[in-house]
Amino acid sequence: MSKPDYDFIIIGAGSTGCVLANRLSARAGLRVLLLEAGPKDRNPWIHIPIGYYRTMDDSRINWGYRTEDVPNSAGRSFDWPRGKVLGGCSSINGLVYARGQAEDFDHWRQLGNTGWSYEDVLPYFRRAEGATIDGLDEDYHGRDGPLGVSRASANPLCDAYIAAAEQAGIPANPDYNGRQQEGAGYFQVTTRNGWRSSAATAYLRPIRKRPNLHVQTDTMVRRLIVEGRRVSGVEVEHRGRIKVLRAGREVLLSAGAINSPKILQLSGIGEAGMLRNLGIEVQHDLPGVGENLQDHYTCRSTYRCSQPVTVNDEVRHWTGKVAVALRWLKDRGGPMSLSAGQVGVFARTRPDVVSPDVQFHFMRFSAQKRGRNLDRHSGFTVTMCQLRPESRGHVRITSADHRVAPSIQPNYLDSGTDCETMVAGMKLVRRVAAQEALADYISEEIRPGPDVTRDEEMLDYVRANGASIFHPSSTCRMGTDREAVVDPRLRLHGLAGLRIADASIMPTLVSANTNAACIMIGEKAADMILAEIS
Structure with a gap:
């Protein structure tokens, strides 16, 4: 075996990979290589x-993935943006900082994953967090961590929405990341001093001069090197040259819920029959690789606002756009500081539901579709997603060529429970909108619209108009059963020298946006690794 180039090779400089690079390279004498397929995070729009x-x-800076046609979502396919840049998805996401429910992690532990209960993971959430929000319970939050966390700016329309939620029976909750998640309040967001706090800016920028850390961008991983029953390195393509890099201790796969199973399958690790059909030599038959895919499916409701208080009004004319830019340059405020949702609501759709099963993102603007120009009229949007989907999909390569995108099938609304919850959630959105606190702001519901009244009509609307909220997970599931891919210490079942640490290892999808949990996974993984080599 060739002499190792590094002690650890980390594949993927996203939310988890950046944390691993920081924490492992803090140990003197460890040589760490962080590989990223995309470029450095120099695009200024990343940081605004x-x-x-x-x-x-x-x-x-985006992989630009697209799903297969989804049978129960009107046969449509969906865009799935994934970060391809330093910081990964934390450099392009909507900035919402939401950890999930304590019950999520306790359930992971109940499935046999020792060390992953809420009590176990809370210290890692706290260690990562550098919160600048007044009044937080210090038992649940950190002040000195690398990741900037602030609160979305207050606004009269947002205040009215929180009040309407309370009138509809959903309690006000200023800290859904604290003692309980349920309630309505301003989102906590990953910003610091008005700038995005990505994993790259939080964890890599402060340590960029460490001599034992090498960060290599624009480098595609072609496959893992498997020798005997051990993963010993990676084969990469950089600037047109193919090279093999060796890891003396471990390869750490942090490429995300799409690319981690893709890399495993390209390397001959996965379901043997599928690999043979593609002409790939089977190194390790592990059927769970790429299976168990879970994502949050969301559907939007839009409203015409009866007062000119929305972002649509602020940027309708070029003079307004100039004013918005000048304000951000002056005090880092205004529409350019907005996250993908200013108010968050975590609610139960039915009395017999034990904990919140839906999440709302309230936004002070409206558009026909994501990424399109804002509507010409005053408007705002509420998106609603089911937090714990039962539907399961998969990620499977279709070619031995690493440049070919994998087949992604999320199977949205494949479960009757998912359909029922989405309809109940849309009804709850309407119930909040009907409250007195919003009477002076809503002139009409544009979507779904007044003609959609019956449950079957609402479900048809959800099928035809829902979308991904971009939270794929669980394709390299952690567990102790035969279908699991990694054990509770994130080591690949059946082969030495490889761990996986990213959203793909989640046994079940967290009941919230996924970025905070990915940061936590990086913190915990680094601790486990360092404990084993001390």
Whole structure:
């Protein structure tokens, strides 16, 4: 075996990979290589909060994946943007910082994943967090962590929406990341001093001069090198040259819920029959690779606002756009500081539901579709997603060529429970909109519209108009059963020298946006690795 080039090779400089690079290279003497397929994060729109409206469709920093046609979503396919840049999805996402429910992680532990209960993971959420929000319960939050966390700016329309939710029976909750998740309140967001706090800016920028850390961008991983029963390195393509890099201790796969199973399958690790059919030599028959795909399916409701208080009004004319830009340059405020949702609502659709099963994102603007120009009229949007989908999909390569995108099939609305919950959630959105606190703001419901009244009509609307909220997970599931891909210490079942640490290892999807949990996974994974080599 050739002499190793590094102790650890980390594949993917996204939310988890950046954390691993920081924490592992803090140990003197460990040589760490961080590989990223995309470029450095020099695009200025990455760092301006509202920039996600541009970066989510920018092919220079985005994998630009697309799903297969989904049978129960009117046969439509869906765009699935994934970050291809330093910081990964944390550089292009909507900035919402939401951890999930304590029950999510306790359930992981109940499935046999020792060390992953809420009590176990809370210290890692706290260690990562550098919150600048007044009044938070210090038992649940951190002040000194690398990741900037602030609160979305207050606004009268947002205040009215929180009040309407309370009138509809959903309690006000200023901290859904605290003692309980249920309720309505301003989102916590990953910004610091008005700038996006991506994993790259939080974890890589402060340590860029560490001599034992090498960050290599624009480098595509072609496959893992498997020798005997051990993963010993990676084969990469960089600037037209193919090279093999060796890891003395471990390869850490942090390429995300799409690319982690893709890389495994390209390397001969996965369901043996599928690999043989593609002419790939089977290194390890592991049927769970790429299976168990879960994502949050969302559907929007839009309203015509009876007062000119929305972002649509602020940017309708070029003079307004100039004013918005000048305000952001002055104090980092205004529409350019907005996340993908200013108010968050975590609610139960039915009395017999134990914990919130839907989430709303309230936004002070409206558009026909994501990434399109804002509507010409005053308007705002509420998107609603089911938090714990039962439907399961898969990610499977279709070619031995690493440049070919995999087949992605999320199977949205494949479960009757998912359909029922989406309809109940849309009804709850309407119930909030009907409250007195919003009476002076809503002149009409534009979508779904007054003609959609019966449950079957609402379900048809959800099927035809729903979309991904971009939270894929669970394709390299952690567990102790035969279908699991990694064990509770994130080591690949059946082969030495490889761990996986990203959203793909989640046994079940967290009941929230996924970025905060991915940061936590990186923190915990680094601790486990360092404990084993101390």
